[in-house]
Amino acid sequence: xxxxxxxxxxxxxxxxxxxxxxxxxxxxxxxxxxxxxxxxxxxxxxxxxxxxxxxxxxxxxxxxxxxxxxxxxxxxxxxxxxxxxxxxxxxxxxxxxxxxxxxxxxxxxxxxxxxxxxxxxxxxxxxxxxxxxxxxxxxxxxxxxxxxxxxxxxxxxxxxxxxxxxxxxxxxxxxxxxxxxxxxxxxxxxxxxxxxxxxxxxxxxxxxxxxxxxxxxxxxxxxxxxxxxxxxxxxxxxxxxxxxxxxxxxxxxxxxxxxxxxxxxxxxxxxxxxxxxxxxxxxxxxxxxxxxxxxxxxxxxxxxxxxxxxxxxx
Numbered sequence: 001x002x003x004x005x006x007x008x009x010x011x012x013x014x015x016x017x018x019x020x021x022x023x024x025x026x027x028x029x030x031x032x033x034x035x036x037x038x039x040x041x042x043x044x045x046x047x048x049x050x051x052x053x054x055x056x057x058x059x060x061x062x063x064x065x066x067x068x069x070x071x072x073x074x075x076x077x078x079x080x081x082x083x084x085x086x087x088x089x090x091x092x093x094x095x096x097x098x099x100x101x102x103x104x105x106x107x108x109x110x111x112x113x114x115x116x117x118x119x120x121x122x123x124x125x126x127x128x129x130x131x132x133x134x135x136x137x138x139x140x141x142x143x144x145x146x147x148x149x150x151x152x153x154x155x156x157x158x159x160x161x162x163x164x165x166x167x168x169x170x171x172x173x174x175x176x177x178x179x180x181x182x183x184x185x186x187x188x189x190x191x192x193x194x195x196x197x198x199x200x201x202x203x204x205x206x207x208x209x210x211x212x213x214x215x216x217x218x219x220x221x222x223x224x225x226x227x228x229x230x231x232x233x234x235x236x237x238x239x240x241x242x243x244x245x246x247x248x249x250x251x252x253x254x255x256x257x258x259x260x261x262x263x264x265x266x267x268x269x270x271x272x273x274x275x276x277x278x279x280x281x282x283x284x285x286x287x288x289x290x291x292x293x294x295x296x297x298x299x300x301x302x303x304x305x306x307x308x309x310x311x312x313x314x
Contacts, residue, residue: 007043008111008302009244012289014047016309017105017242021285032104032236035095036060037088037227039071040113048107049078056080059103061094063087063137063218067113087137089223091230102239106231109244110224111305112214124214126206129186134214144217148188149181163221163249164212168196172209185210211247224250228257232282235312240285242309251306258284258310285309 015021017034031053036045039062048058060071061084071083086094088108095103112124123133123144132145148156157173160166175195182188189206199205215221231241245251261282289307296303 006299006302007040007047007109008295008299008305009289009291009307010043010047013107013109013242013244013307014044014051016285016307017107017240018048018051019105019238019240020051031055033057033059033100033102035091035103035106035231035234037091037106037108037231038062038110039067039083040064040109040111041067041070042074044107044109045071045074045081049080052080054080057082059084059095059098059100061086061088061091064113065137065139087223087227089219089226089230091227091234095234101234102236103234104236104238105240105242106235107242107244108224108227108231110220110250111244111246111301123185124210126185126189126204126210129184132182132185132188134210134217136218142217144188144213145181145183147217148176148213153177159216160209160212162212163215164208165248166208166212171195171197188213215249221249221253224253225257228254232261232310232312237312237314240309240311242307244305244307246304246306251308254308255288258282258308261310280313282310282312285311 034048034052034056036048036058039045039060042060045058045060052058057080059082062068062071063086065085068083068085071081075081075083082098084094084098095101121130121133122138123130132143132148134144135141153173156176157169160169160172166172172192172195175191176182176188179187179191182191188209192206192209193199196205228241228243235241243254245254262280262284264280286309291302291305
């Protein structure tokens with residue numbers, strides 16, 4: 001349904017970030033402070049509020065002013081919710097502003113919400129002819145058109161290759177520069193189609209390019225790197241960080257970050273250390289989870305999702 005958004009891995013993510021998975025040690029976590037770092041349209045936040053006790057607090061963060069407006073309506077109904085307009089990369093500063101030192105859990109859903117994709121005006125989709133915007137936060141920063149119309153050809157090619165894994169990145173970058181200025185998603189989609197000699201079967205020719213440009217405009221991997229560090233630092237002992245990714249670049253970054261924290265710190269050979277000094281700072285909670293067949297059948301956008309969870313050492 002256009003404009004509707006189904007939160008991916010909803011029950012699994014909320015249960016595990018609250019410590020309710022079968023393998024949890026000790027009593028389940030119920031009350032406390034939790035962060036939904038990517039509110040979207042509030043699916044995970046609503047599930048958290050339904051699960052947590054009346055003394056809990058949910059801090060919901062989003063860059064999208066439309067998401068903030070939806071969240072404020074929900075906050076008016078439930079005093080346990082605080083809405084914050086910002087980037088989860090700045091979670092330290094956002095929590096400082098609320099005088100919150102630590103939290104019991106942080107949940108990040110890195111997917112673009114369906115209302116963003118389906119709203120032609122936002123410029124995220126090649127399926128609608130609209131202004132080339134693609135900003136998560138429409139109140140600040142350059143648009144996709146501004147970046148494409150001013151970036152060096154080599155930088156455009158690098159972004160398309162790195163973020164979109166586009167094999168015709170150099171050819172498409174040259175075509176973009178030759179055709180500038182670009183103004184609409186339709187112009188970009190048609191340019192990409194004509195620049196690809198052999199498009200990937202079963203996939204729209206512009207899919208990888210639109211993904212790459214969106215990631216560049218919103219600094220998605222840079223924000224994720226900073227956000228993961230900030231979220232882990234703010235976890236209370238035993239607190240959990242749950243991250244839902246949707247493509248390989250995000251997942252590799254999260255996997256590497258989790259593995260480093262779940263491994264003993266490197267110690268120079270021959271240097272004596274205390275036992276607790278060599279202990280990992282965290283543990284991974286189970287294996288990564290993916291949506292089941294029923295969820296992917298009901299929501300095709302869920303098919304590439306993967307959930308990873310890390311627990312801070314007590």
